[in-house]
Amino acid sequence: MNRPIHRRLALATLALAGLCASLAPALAQTAVELRIGFQKSASLLTLQKAQGTLEKKLAPLGASIRWVEFPAGPQLLEGLNVGSIDIGFVGEAPPIFAQAAGANFVYIGHDPAAPEAEGIVVPKDSALRSIADLKGRKVAFNKGSNVQYLLVKALEKAGLTYTDIQPVFLTPADARAAFEKGAVDAWAIWDPFLSAIEKQTGARLLTDARGIVPNHAYYLAERGFVQKHPKIVQAVFEDNAQQARWLKANLREAARIIAPVQGLDVEIVEQAIRRYQYGVTPLTPEVIAAQQKVADTFAELKLIPRAIRIADAVLAPQ
Secondary structure (H helix, E strand, O other): OOHHHHHHHHHHHHHHHHHHHHHHHHHHHHOEEEEEEEOOOOHHHHHHHHHOHHHHHHHHHOEEEEEEEOOOHHHHHHHHHOOOOOEEEEEOHHHHHHHHOOOOOEEEEEEOOOHHHEEEEEOOOOOOOOHHHHOOOEEEEOOOOHHHHHHHHHHHHOOOOHHHOEEEEOOHHHHHHHHHHOOOOEEEEEOOHHHHHHHHHOOEEEEEOOOOOOOOEEEEEOHHHHHHOHHHHHHHHHHHHHHHHHHHHOHHHHHHHHHHHHOOOHHHHHHHHHHOOOOOEOOOHHHHHHHHHHHHHHHHOOOOOOOOOHHHHEOOOO
């Protein structure tokens, strides 16, 4: 007597299985992979990656993460421009060079100014004692990075111009090698590389950015991704804010987590993260104006091919 019921149940089960199979491709298409461009020197993102907190926050949204590492900001911006990442975190100069070159991205947030986290150093036994002493000297830095603006403004403050020095364009790893070999006279660099060269070789700081430039850092994204996935971006920023608070309250423990990833001693990492300020916030008119000053300076020096408006790359609040 139960055979018809069992037969109907079996047919219903098969029908449900068929429905699930037909829906599987559609469900797979709705899953989102967030590709985050980062540098190991970006300590907060490195912490987020190591802790796995962002993956947990994005899981309910059906999103996964792929972390894509870059050696410096200019290379990260190129990755954003060619579509290999969706969101990235860089200093103030790389977005300006990228925007002037026609890259398609938007500013979506920034960290507070951190002028202590970048500087210009010389070897400990160098005869150079001030920025003015750099006239005619070889100064290494990553072209298009935040320290290029620091260098320009530090020279200006010392009564020199950018043309008074010999720029040597090198990535952080190559610049350190050149610095230690004596192939360059000075190095403009950011933390944690700055703290590392100071503590490991006794390099002397000619100046950091205090009183010269603010040294903001920015979160950038592909415009279409932000417009299509605002909840994912919001989750990224919520996790960022939570991890920023934890880091500042647990500097030593945070340094222990970050140090192995960056390949540095805990003491070096702790000094570096003390110098940075963390916690992403939307861009204010004041921050946009400060970034516009960087762009205008680079345009005046013909370091970029054309003048740009930062506001053109700022996404309106959603």
